[in-house]
Amino acid sequence: MRAVVQRVSSASVEVDGRTVGAVAEPGLLVLVGVTHTDTRAEAARLAAKLWGLRILHGEKSCSDVSAPLLVISQFTLYGDARKGRRPTWQAAAPGPVAEPLVEAVVAELRALGAHVETGVFGADMKVSLVNDGPITLVLEV
Numbered sequence: 001m002r003a004v005v006q007r008v009s010s011a012s013v014e015v016d017g018r019t020v021g022a023v024a025e026p027g028l029l030v031l032v033g034v035t036h037t038d039t040r041a042e043a044a045r046l047a048a049k050l051w052g053l054r055i056l057h058g059e060k061s062c063s064d065v066s067a068p069l070l071v072i073s074q075f076t077l078y079g080d081a082r083k084g085r086r087p088t089w090q091a092a093a094p095g096p097v098a099e100p101l102v103e104a105v106v107a108e109l110r111a112l113g114a115h116v117e118t119g120v121f122g123a124d125m126k127v128s129l130v131n132d133g134p135i136t137l138v139l140e141v
Contacts, residue, residue, distance in 0.1 A: 001042045001101070002077045003139045004031040007055050011070045011129035013119040020125075021117035026056060027067040029129050032105055033077025034098035035091050043101050045141040047108030055135055062114060069109060072119035072127060073102045095122055 011029040012022035023029075030050060050069060054061045062069060075098065079087035092098070099121045109116045119125045 001035070001038050001046050001105075001141050002033040003046060003050070004074070004077065005029070005050065005053065005055070005137045005139060006129060007132045007135040008070075009130040009132045011127070013070065013072055013117075014126040014128075015120045015123045020120055021070055021072075023068040023070045023117055025068065026132060028053075028055075028062060028069045029127070030069055030071045031074035031077060032071060032102050033074050034093040034101045035078050036093050036097065038093065038097075038101055040101065040104050042141050043104035044108050046139065047105050047112065049139060049141060050105075051109060051112045051114055053137075053139075055137065057132075063112065066113075066115070068115040068117065070117045070119075071102070071106050071109070072125065073098065073121045 006029045008029045009026055010024050012019050051063045052061045075092040078092035081087040106116050
């Protein structure tokens with residue numbers, strides 16, 4: 001699994017002009033990509049890493065200050081543009097494989113006590129955010 005994690009002051013995601021997920025206070029925006037070999041074990045490890053990642057102000061984690069997370073599926077994290085001008089998506093897991101694993105990350109976070117908002121898997125989403133810092137990390141588990 002691969003994730004792009006951004007520390008945000010606020011963030012939201014819209015589908016068809018309707019806000020489906022938002023965090024209105026400092027927290028994390030997490031874009032999650034899944035590849036073919038990922039399992040629920042990777043989903044659990046990613047969730048634990050996100051919950052304890054100390055990148056909020058004062059070197060705090062979401063678990064330290066009960067900060068919210070907005071988790072959005074993002075198959076393009078496994079795009080490969082090394083050859084030519086058009087990326088390939090062969091490393092990205094298909095929807096029936098990826099969707100349950102993105103949902104597992106969300107479920108694991110919630111089981112840890114996190115407030116989690118989400119996008120809509122497979123939808124055309126419009127993501128807005130105020131990147132705080134800016135701080136952006138790429139995680140792989």
